[in-house]
Amino acid sequence: MTESDFATRLLTWHRKHGRHDLPWQHPRTPYRVWLSEIMLQQTQVQTVIPYFENFLKRFPDLPELAMAPADAVMNAWAGLGYYSRARNLHKAAQYCMAHHAGRLPDDFDGLLALPGIGRSTAGAILSQAHGSRHAIVDGNVKRVLTRHFAIAGDAGSSAVDKRLWQLAESLLPKTRMADYSQAIMDLGATVCTSRNPKCASCPLAGTCRSYATDTVLNFPGRKPAKSVPERETYVVLARCGTGAILLEQRPDHGIWGGLYSLPEAEDLVAATAIAQRLVTAKKPAPVALPPFKHTFSHFRLNIRPLLQDGCTQKSHIGDNARMRWAMPDELSGLGLPAPIQKLLKRLP
Structure with a gap:
């Protein structure tokens, strides 16, 4: 399967089966995409939606967020967990006011320099808000790629992570980047799920190596579970x-x-x-x-x-x-x- 086949199948599937009515998609502005991507880190879409809508009512744009007291930001975030995300979001907004004229940078290095924004989040903002050819490798994408290409080993290791980034970048389409990024995330979230994946409905099933060998649930590889202290x-x-x-x-x-x-x-x-x-x-x-x-x-x-x-x-x-x-x-x-x-x- 070539990279164009991979992307074409995903985009064709997404047109009919993907998620097109998420609140951050209309309009898909850099601020809204950024906010959604930070909230979606380690948190499911259905949990995020009401928090996103409430947060946006209180802080409708980056300047409003930057000028808000820290207590107000934390109050809007309370219950969503992983509170360093909210602190970094607030700090990044203030940095953008001071150094980027109140706007998010539209280049990869500029985004990566902001608190709380890593490689995948920067790629998600650029691909979805600007249509730029940047890959994302979040948990859903890792699951899709490790299963499709039967990539063994701990998905959190540097070696596997490097391989996944190489694959993700090699599979990018030439156009429709916003749709493609959403498509591969949607596939992982709704079809290629952690448990009970719907392989019969997957547009990539015909070339999925783990599906062909009935080893889908072996991927992605994980470290041995530790007891919770x-x-x-x-x-x-x-x-x-x-x-x-x-x-x-x-x-x-x-x-x-x-x-x-x-x-x-x-x-x-x-x-x-x-x-x-x-x-x-x-x-x-x-x-x-x-x-x-x-x-x-x-x-x-x-x-x-x-x-x-x-x-x-x-x-x-x-x-x-x-x-x-x-x-x-x-x-x-x-x-x-x-x-x-x-x-x-x-x-x-």
């Missing part, structure tokens, strides 16, 4: 009679970076000490709420909440500028991690 943390839910909740903004790096959360402690003794410093003279005892788990990509976090009522907003919280009291009606305007939002909503 578990960690534990205590969160202090300090509440005043007015309903105000004590929040602490997390550092920019690490989990939930830049979001507001509840003060944390390593153990019950430390959590109780934090809670008791915030109450009135009567010092009502803190109450342990039901623990719950939240799973990240690389570990599982056991969260043990400790509710401390009887606090006062005049309580001493030290010189920690990251701490603040927030009334219930303020919470929706702050960036809070999804599990913390759920915890607060369950409060009596």
